[in-house]
Amino acid sequence: MIGMSKIVKTIANISFPLVIIYGLYVIAHGHLTPGGGFQGGAVVASGCVLILVAHGSSWIFTKIKESHLSILESLGALGFISLALGGIFTGTMFFTNFLKGTNFLFGTIPTSGAANINTGGTIPLMNFAVGLKVIAGLFVIVLVMAYATSQKQEEEA
């Protein structure tokens, strides 16, 4: 049997969606509550690694390839850099918060105290980009390492 026992697989399958939802919450509320793209991405990547440990890396490789995750990570990096370049194209500097103060996406400015989620300018979008990058990056590191070492063990046995 590939992976761990049936008990571990069942518990991992139950707790996987909860971990993913919590991580996505931390990413999406990065400009309001403690957390952000890096922290939420680490949480989501930990959930993916939980599934990887429970089911075994060769089962994961039938579902997803590491090249797909590399593409996701590059998309996150490109989104981050293009959001930063948007500051130049709208007439000011690199990393200018060009969406702040407009009535477009995430544009409103909070007055005081608690704010709604539609604030922050480019900060939530940058959180999404960095979150995507961290999810794909951390997961592909663990996935490639686990797959390489598992092949080695099978050859030795």
Next chain:
Amino acid sequence: MTRRDYTAVIFLTLVAMFLIFGALLMRPFGTPEEDAMDQYIIDNTQQETGANNGVTAVVFDYRGFDTLGEATVLFTAVAGVIMIFRRLKK
């Protein structure tokens, strides 16, 4: 005791003295020497960036270039790991 033991005791004492004097010379918690920058960020973050979370505002707005470097470090780490472990798995 051999000469090596004496050396170890002397170095241990030096390190312990360094740490103890460092701990005695620390200023009390929450009273930085220079707090003009902290107060500026606390006062103006909400108006200047539109974000309520001051830490995220510093990371992604005031010091965005530093975050770009962090993302590049992560990208380089992923590229290096894939490059090393692709060889191992045929």
